[in-house]
Amino acid sequence: MNALYFAQILLLIQIVNVHGEPHCSRYHYEEKMLEKMIRMEIRMEEIERKLQKAEETNKLLTDDIKDLQSHTVGKVAFFAIAKAHQLGMTKHQIVVFEEIVTHIGSSYDKTCGKFVAPKNGDYVFFSTVLGHNNAMVFLHVAVNNQQKTNFYAHGLNNGHDSTSVTVLYQLSEGDIVTIRNAGLKGDIHGSEYSSFGGFLLN
Structure with a gap:
């Protein structure tokens, strides 16, 4: 799932909140749990993107270090x-x-x-x-x-x-x-x- 899809689900939940059952119902509790899960999924996607970017940066740094080492090997x-x-x-x-x-x-x-x-x-x-x-x-x-x-x-x-x-x-x-x-x-x-x-x- 992507962030846009999650946003659409959250919008539907808000519409249901306006016209749905009373807040004390079991439906309302499940609805809130679903909303929390969707928010967590969105947050996890953001974290995964940041991790991927960090891994790419780390690979570039590792390549730079190897390049520097290859230029100094054997030199005194x-x-x-x-x-x-x-x-x-x-x-x-x-x-x-x-x-x-x-x-x-x-x-x-x-x-x-x-x-x-x-x-x-x-x-x-x-x-x-x-x-x-x-x-x-x-x-x-x-x-x-x-x-x-x-x-x-x-x-x-x-x-x-x-x-x-x-x-x-x-x-x-x-x-x-x-x-x-x-x-x-x-x-x-x-x-x-x-x-x-x-x-x-x-």
Whole structure:
């Protein structure tokens, strides 16, 4: 039944109410019950339409999620920034970039500053580090604790200086890449001025 049919029945019931039996009759009770049932049927039809619309919307959202997942499967990329200053660092200490901005592939550990290659491939890494006020900072990119590429900053006249590096490494699954302090001491300025990122090239 549809809503129009139910509306016609309700109209007939109202006409019968005007010309029918007294309200205290059994007929009147059955008539009221029928009217309630018709209203419930109409309400159920409305609910079914809303459920159908919700199911269609849910299917569209599910398809969108699957589409996004298909575009990110196998991809690896991250970008993190340092918010806290890291002062008095020891030699070979890892610089930690504790706030993740982008993280595809879940391969960077923000608690210890380590990137772990999830699979074999060619990876690009880039980092910018700002030395603290008037500091001389020696840094290097390390792969499996081995020093690979150096970069350096030297703040003068109570100023700050930054340094950047971009590298391309061929890594095997499980290789660890970090940014480390290479000097005897090191003062790194955070406040989102220092960053570390990378991605799988192929």
